[in-house]
Amino acid sequence: MADAVDIQSCLWPLDRRDELAARVAGAAGLGALGPAERFEWSYADVAPSLGARARASAPAVVRVGAGAGALVGVVGYADDGVRLVARDGGAVVCDAAMLAVHVRAPVEAEARPGIEETVARAGVDAVRAAAVAEALLRASLGAERVAEGERLHRARPSMWAALKAVGIQRRIATAVVGYVAQLALVAGVWAAVGARAVATDASGGQRGSFGAVALIIAALVGVRLASSWIAGRLAIDAGQALRDRLLHGLLALDTESTRAQGIGQLLGRVVETEALESLALGGGLMAASGAFELVTAAVILWLGVAAAWQLPLLGVWCAGAALLAAMVQRALARWSAERVAMTHDLVERMVGQRTLVAQQSAPQRHLEEEAALARYARTGRRLDGAVALLATAVPRGWLLAAVAVLAPWLAAAGSRPGAFAISLGGTLLAYGALRKLAQAFPALGAAAIAWRQVADMFAGADQAATVPPASAAGGPAAAPEAALISARDLGFRYPGREQPVLKDCALDIRRGERVLLEGPSGGGKSTLGALLVGLRVPDAGRLTMAGVDQRDLGLARWRGRVGAAPQFHENHVFSQSFLFNLLLGRAWPPRREDVVEAEAILRELDLGPLLARMPSGLEQLVGDSGWQLSHGERSRLFIARSLLQPLDVRVLDESFAALDPETLEKALACVLKRAETLVVIAHP
C-alpha cells in the first residue's frame, strides 16, 4: 500500500504536459496519439473514493489541485490501485482512495470545518459523526468541479491501416487461394472426364473414375461456397471501415468548403460512397479473376495446335478491348458529371421547396430541368452504346475469330485430338475471361469516378488524426484582471474576395465582461466571432488565451474553452430528441444532473409551455422531420445549447433577433445570470 508521499512524487508541473502525455501513452501502450477527449470530475465522482465515472476516463492527463494546480498522469486502474506516472518517468501504483482524497482536498478544505462544527453542535454521537460529515459534504459540494483532464486516445489510423486492421489482406489472400483452387478443381474434372471419354475401353474402372469425378465436383462446390462467404464478409468489413471514416472525414471538413457546397453536394457525395463500395469490390474481384484466366488461357493456347496464329490474335483483341474500355470510361465520366449535377439541383430544390412553390410559376419550374434531362439522356445513350460494344463485340468476336483461325486444323484434328481439344479449351477459357473483363471494367471505372468525389472527405479524416503538439500548458487559470482572450492586429480575408473583412483588429476580453458587439450588416461581426471561437484561423495577427498563443494551445483545446451559438441560419436542429439537441455539447448519454440543469434553463428561457405542449416532452423528436419549432423557440434552443456547454467564454451571434421584447427580456436575464464572460452580437 503506497502512502500519500507517493502522490506528491506523481505531480507534474503544467508546462511539461506533453511529456507527461507521451509517457502515459507509452505506459498504456497507445502508440501515436489522436485528439484527446476533455472531461471533468465533480466532487461526487471522487467521494468517497474514485467512482465508476472517474475510472472510466483512463488513460488520461488530469489537472488537480487549487489554483493553477498540477498534472497527474493516470495510466489505468486495477482493483483499489491506480497506476500513475511518477516524475522520474516510471509507473507506480498508488492507492485509489489516497488519490481521491488528494483531489478532493482543496474543495473540502473550506467547507469541512464549518460542516464538522455543525455536526458537533447537532450532537451526533462520535461513531456516526464522520459518516454524517461525509454525507453532508457530498450533499453540499456534489456538483463542484474538482479536476479536469483529457482522456488520451490512440491516433485514428490511416485508411489503409484501418483496412488492414479489419484483416483485408488476409481475406484477399484467402479469396485468391480459393479462386485458384476452384480453377484447379475444374481442370481436374475436365482432365478426368476427358481422359475417360476419349478412352475406348468402356469397362473396368468406370465406377472408380466416376467416383473421383463426383468427389472433385463436391470439393468444387465447397470451395466455391467458402469463397463466396469470404468475399461477402470482406465487403461488409470494408464497408464498415469506409463508413466510419466517412463520418470523421465529414466532421473534419473545413468550414469554407462546406459553406460553398452545402447540403446538396455533400449528400450527393455520401450517396457516392455506397456505389463505391459495391462497384470497387465486385469489379475488383471480377477483374482480378478475369485477368488470371486470361493469362491461363494464353498459356493453354501456346500448348495447343495453332499457337502461332491464335496468340497474336489474342494480343490484338486485348488491345482493341483496352481502347474500347477507354472510350467507355470517357463516356462514363461525362454521364456521371450530369448525374451528379442533377442530384445537387434536386436536393437544392427539395430544401427550398416552399420558396420554389411560392415564388415561381408552375410552367417555369420545368424549363431548367428539361434541359438537364435532355443532356443526361444524350450522354446516357452514348454510354450505353459504348458499353454494349464492349460487352458483346469483344468476347463473341473473339470466339468467332479464334474458331475461324482454328478451322484449317480441323481436318488434321483426327490425328492429334488432344492438342486440338487443348486449343479449343483455351479459346473457350479466353472467351470467358474476356466476358468477365468486359463486365468488370465499367464497374471499376465507375468506382474510380465515385472515389474522386469522396477522396477529400477521407483525406480530411486522416488529417484530423494528427494533432499538432501543444508546447504550453493547457489549463490556464488566469488572474482575474488579466485578459482572458486577447486579440492583436487580427486580419481576415475570405478566399476569392479582394478586400479583407477584418483589418488590424485589437480586442481584450476579461473574465466577467459582457461585450456587446455592434456594427453595420456585413461589417465582419460574425467573422470576428468565428475567429474568437476558433472556427476560423486569422490570416494575420495573434490570438491568445491567458497569455498562451492559439497556435501553441491548439485549436481543439481553444474550442474547448470558447464556444458560440452560430447565427440562426447557420445553426442546425438535429433529427434527434429535444434533449439530444440541448446536451450535445455537454455530455451524451446525459447524467441526471445534466437533465436537471437543462430543465432549469428551459424554464428560465420561458420554454416551459413548449415542453408541456410536446407530447413526449424532452424526448420529443425535433428537426426537419419532427416537431416543428417556431423561430423564437429554435433561437432559445440554440441559446440553451450554448449555456449548457462548459465554456469560459461564449459568443452569441444574433441569438435574440427572432424574439419579441417580453421573451427577449427573460432570455437576456437568463443569459446574464448563467454566462460569466459573454460576447453578444446584436442589433438592439
Place this chain on the structure above:
Amino acid sequence: MTVRTHGAEPALAREHQDRLGEWVRAARAALNAALAAETVQAVVGFGLGAWLLVGYFGRAGTHDAGTGLLAVYWALSLPMLGYELALHVQQVPAQRSLTLRVVEPLGAPEEHEDGDGGVVAVGQVGDAVSIEMQDVRVVAAGHEILEVGALSIHPGEHVAIVGPSGAGKSSLVGLLLGWHRPASGSVTIDGRPLGLAELEALRRRTVWVDPTVYLWNRSLAANLGFGLPEAPPDLAAAMTDADLDEVLRRLPQGAETSLGEAGGLLSGGEGQRVRFGRGVLRPDPGLVILDEPFRGLAREQRAALLARARRRWSDATLVCVTHDIGETERFARVLVVAEGKIVEDGAPAKLRAQPDSRYASLLKAEERLRASAWSAAAWRRVRLENGRIKEDGPSG
C-alpha cells in the same frame, strides 16, 4: 459547423457507431441467408447433373467421345448458369427497396389535384386583395396551433402582426401562402374561397419576404430575378431600393457572383436585403407578406427599409409580422396574436392607451430593453465598422 462549435463530435460519433453496428449485423445476417440459398442451389444443381451423367454413361453401348464431352460440359455448365441466375435474383430485394425509396416522392399528394386546372383570374393584376377568415382552425401534428374566429382585411389595408414567440403569427400568414389548410372554417380571398387554383393565382400576385425564403446557389442577379418570366429590366434600381449597392461593391464578380448554397457566402443582413430585392422586382403585387423581413440589420436601417416598403406598396394589401413593436405604431391597424388566438385587433394608439393590453405591455418591454437592458453599464459596447474595431466604452 454546428457540431464543431459545440464540441459535439464525440456525441455524434457515438450515435453513428450504434447505427453502424446495426448495419453490420444486418449485413452479416443477409450474407448468411444468401449463402444458405446458394448451398441448396449448388447441391441440387450438381446433384441433378451428376445423376444425369451417371444415367447417360451407365447405359449400355459405346459412347461417342464428342457427345460424351458435350454432355459433361453442359452438365457442369447448367448449374453454373443457375448460380449466376440466383445471384441476380438475390439483388432483387435491394433493388426493389432502392426503387421504392426513389419513387416515394411521386406518391406525395399533388397540389393541383382538384380545381379546373386552368388559371383562375382572381381580380385584376395590380388590384389589392381582400382577405376574410371565418371560424378557421389550423391543426398540425394533432395540435391546434391557431384559431381565428373572424378576421377581415380590406383591400389596400396595411396590418401589423405582433405577439410573443410561438404564438402562431407565422401560421397565420402561412394560411395565405398555402403552408396550412384550415381544418375547419373558410379563408376567402376577393370573395372566393381559397382553393388550390385560387392559391396558385394568389401566389403569382404575392410578394413574400421572410428569412426562410431560400437563396439559390446561383448568381446574385439570378437570385434577384428568380420567379420572373424574363430577365428584370431594371436590376440596378431594385438593388438601390434594397440597399444592396454596398453589398455589390464587396462581391468579387459583382452581380454575377454566386451566393453559395443557401446564400451561405452572404451575412444574415445581406441575405435579407437580397430577399427584399427579389420582392421589389415583382411587378404589381396585390398582397405583400413581410415576416421579420429585416432581421440582421441595424434598427435605423430596419425602420428605413420598412418605410420604403410601405411607400412602394402603398396600394397593395400589406401584412407585416415583426418584433419591432415601436415601428408598428405607424400602422393603421395592429393584430396581437398570443397562444394561438388573435387577442387584440385595432388601432395602435387605442391599444396603447388601454393599460392592461398585451400591446401596451409589449411596447413597455421594448422600451425597457432599449432604455436599460441594452444600455446598462454592465455592457461594454464595441463597434465593428469597415473591418476595424472602435470601442465606445462602457455606456451608462
